[in-house]
Amino acid sequence: MKVLILGAAGMIGRKLVNALVSSGLPNAAVSKLVLYDIVMPQAPEADFPVQCLKGDLSESGEAGRLAELDCDLVFHLASIVSGEAETDFDLGWNSNLRASWALFEAIAERTRKVSSEPPKIIFSSSIAVFGGPYDAAIDDEFLCAPQSSYGAQKACIELILADYCRKGFFDGMSVRLPTICVRPGKPNLAASSFFSGIIREPLNGQEALLPVETSVRHWFASPESAVGFLLHAADLDTQKLEGRRALNLPGVSCTVEEQIEALRSVAGEDVVKLIKPVPDARIRAIVDAWPEDFTAKRALKLGFKADDNFEAIVRNYIDKELSN
Amino acid sequence: MKVLILGAAGMIGRKLVNALVSSGLPNAAVSKLVLYDIVMPQAPEADFPVQCLKGDLSESGEAGRLAELDCDLVFHLASIVSGEAETDFDLGWNSNLRASWALFEAIAERTRKVSSEPPKIIFSSSIAVFGGPYDAAIDDEFLCAPQSSYGAQKACIELILADYCRKGFFDGMSVRLPTICVRPGKPNLAASSFFSGIIREPLNGQEALLPVETSVRHWFASPESAVGFLLHAADLDTQKLEGRRALNLPGVSCTVEEQIEALRSVAGEDVVKLIKPVPDARIRAIVDAWPEDFTAKRALKLGFKADDNFEAIVRNYIDKELSN
Numbered sequence: 001m002k003v004l005i006l007g008a009a010g011m012i013g014r015k016l017v018n019a020l021v022s023s024g025l026p027n028a029a030v031s032k033l034v035l036y037d038i039v040m041p042q043a044p045e046a047d048f049p050v051q052c053l054k055g056d057l058s059e060s061g062e063a064g065r066l067a068e069l070d071c072d073l074v075f076h077l078a079s080i081v082s083g084e085a086e087t088d089f090d091l092g093w094n095s096n097l098r099a100s101w102a103l104f105e106a107i108a109e110r111t112r113k114v115s116s117e118p119p120k121i122i123f124s125s126s127i128a129v130f131g132g133p134y135d136a137a138i139d140d141e142f143l144c145a146p147q148s149s150y151g152a153q154k155a156c157i158e159l160i161l162a163d164y165c166r167k168g169f170f171d172g173m174s175v176r177l178p179t180i181c182v183r184p185g186k187p188n189l190a191a192s193s194f195f196s197g198i199i200r201e202p203l204n205g206q207e208a209l210l211p212v213e214t215s216v217r218h219w220f221a222s223p224e225s226a227v228g229f230l231l232h233a234a235d236l237d238t239q240k241l242e243g244r245r246a247l248n249l250p251g252v253s254c255t256v257e258e259q260i261e262a263l264r265s266v267a268g269e270d271v272v273k274l275i276k277p278v279p280d281a282r283i284r285a286i287v288d289a290w291p292e293d294f295t296a297k298r299a300l301k302l303g304f305k306a307d308d309n310f311e312a313i314v315r316n317y318i319d320k321e322l323s324n
Numbered sequence: 325m326k327v328l329i330l331g332a333a334g335m336i337g338r339k340l341v342n343a344l345v346s347s348g349l350p351n352a353a354v355s356k357l358v359l360y361d362i363v364m365p366q367a368p369e370a371d372f373p374v375q376c377l378k379g380d381l382s383e384s385g386e387a388g389r390l391a392e393l394d395c396d397l398v399f400h401l402a403s404i405v406s407g408e409a410e411t412d413f414d415l416g417w418n419s420n421l422r423a424s425w426a427l428f429e430a431i432a433e434r435t436r437k438v439s440s441e442p443p444k445i446i447f448s449s450s451i452a453v454f455g456g457p458y459d460a461a462i463d464d465e466f467l468c469a470p471q472s473s474y475g476a477q478k479a480c481i482e483l484i485l486a487d488y489c490r491k492g493f494f495d496g497m498s499v500r501l502p503t504i505c506v507r508p509g510k511p512n513l514a515a516s517s518f519f520s521g522i523i524r525e526p527l528n529g530q531e532a533l534l535p536v537e538t539s540v541r542h543w544f545a546s547p548e549s550a551v552g553f554l555l556h557a558a559d560l561d562t563q564k565l566e567g568r569r570a571l572n573l574p575g576v577s578c579t580v581e582e583q584i585e586a587l588r589s590v591a592g593e594d595v596v597k598l599i600k601p602v603p604d605a606r607i608r609a610i611v612d613a614w615p616e617d618f619t620a621k622r623a624l625k626l627g628f629k630a631d632d633n634f635e636a637i638v639r640n641y642i643d644k645e646l647s648n
Binding site (some may be wrong): 050089093096131135140141142143144145146147149152155159160162165166167243244246 | 349366413421455459465467468469470471473476479480483484486487491567568570573622
């Protein structure tokens with residue numbers, strides 16, 4: 001199976017590459033891996049050929065170039081993050097919606113031309129497709145009323161993907177990832193960046209700014225869970241989705257206070273003291289529009305597995321990122 | 325107030341034009357009316373100037389041409405109908421989503437350039453944004469999981485409109501019209517065409533084909549109610565929508581059997597005998613994916629008014645279309 005990863009140089013992309021190189025796909029052999037990103041992805045050592053491509057999917061001709069690779073499985077993780085999509089309106093709509101649609105069109109065009117099995121596309125969507133007011137825990141039938149450009153773009157891509165799939169141009173689904181925590185590395189432009197920062201920076205002996213109240217509740221998955229979701233989605237018989245190809249994934253719902261408690265329990269009070277409350281109204285306004293908890297019944301029934309609790313998420317970060 | 329109607333030559337478009345010419349807007353004076361459609365709209369006699377334009381919104385430059393008219397209020401009714409969008413996949417996505425997005429972009433670009441008040445856009449969406457399985461009556465928080473290209477296109481346009489509004493590029497909302505019944509004139513390519521045909525053709529002494537079982541339940545509004553919804557939306561303070569700019573409208577839920585009963589009650593058994601059951605699996609499959617009933621609580625609270633019952637819908641057709 002020839003696998004293409006868009007956004008392969010990103011945090012989840014790199015972890016997905018590592019997982020494919022070390023363990024392969026759940027029920028299929030990888031024959032070739034193509035890595036694509038706006039910066040040149042690094043090729044891992046692997047038992048199969050790995051091709052690295054640098055490009056901007058929103059540029060003319062790029063979608064067609066990727067479609068012509070005739071990959072069997074496409075992980076579409078490429079995205080402008082939420083904060084940037086909110087600040088640069090045109091960039092967000094162009095790089096997220098227009099580019100994704102161009103990819104789907106190019107792959108559909110390819111399917112019409114060649115007689116081989118249509119590929120499968122796994123699209124990493126987000127809980128930012130939702131907007132308040134919410135029920136206490138959002139169920140699988142709750143509407144998408146995004147209150148951010150990023151969320152609106154993800155919701156549109158989900159709808160287009162579903163219709164192209166319904167028509168048989170490709171197979172696939174959209175997985176609505178919880179906020180990934182703890183993200184390794186540096187803070188990014190996502191408004192959600194601090195949720196990782198308040199764990200990561202203190203564990204690295206650095207101060208972390210907390211822009212919201214500790215009562216803020218949110219919905220989390222570790223990077224390893226996210227990779228697990230993507231691999232499980234790639235393996236899933238999409239007939240089981242019964243035409244609803246966008247799926248709320250399971251996660252851990254907890255408050256910032258509970259995040260901090262988990263950090264205290266794992267790393268102690270001195271580490272927690274490195275968190276400095278510095279309220280930021282702009283971040284607070286964006287985060288306020290985000291959901292806090294989900295039932296994720298369909299995903300659990302379909303075999304998607306979340307982290308046990310936030311302490312497990314903190315330990316996961318220490319194991320994977322700090323012990324090396 | 326300068327008003328632009330896209331899709332002005334269509335059935336609802338023409339009725340909206342007539343309403344504006346005879347009664348104006350609820351709380352504003354019309355200073356000029358611009359009618360745009362893919363066929364040249366007919367100019368009505370009016371107390372204000374009326375400009376008629378022929379064009380295809382999906383063609384390059386058309387959206388910009390319309391934006392430069394600097395209209396204060398835009399009714400966007402232009403659309404490829406459901407049956408055609410299902411048969412011609414590329415045409416539907418291009419003429420519905422791509423063209424609508426181009427319009428929104430062109431108007432946003434205009435708002436950035438000129439200092440005047442941004443215009444208001446009322447977009448005629450559809451209950452085809454929903455897909456089963458459904459609750460008995462769909463509430464205002466129910467997800468959009470369309471099972472037709474037409475529905476997916478409408479849902480995407482709603483999302484894009486809402487985000488452009490949120491950012492202040494224009495004001496506006498999407499009104500999810502029930503299936504319009506009784507449509508005057510000839511059958512069209514919409515899969516829902518027969519819902520009108522089984523009333524209209526018999527009342528005109530002609531045979532009508534019924535492609536589905538009489539137990540099929542659906543959701544209706546008369547053309548006059550639809551025009552009323554559009555005018556009420558134009559007048560509505562969109563702050564009251566609290567960021568959720570797509571609205572399920574009130575309507576009449578009834579089965580085909582109840583439709584036929586209403587026809588019998590108004591026009592008698594001889595007229596009803598002109599309905600011939602001719603099952604059509606393709607139509608049935610499309611209609612099966614449509615909703616049957618709505619609570620429409622938000623819309624009712626916001627002052628949108630539906631027809632009293634299906635008999636009123638039949639009488640409305642006779643009054644407006646057959647008595648002239």
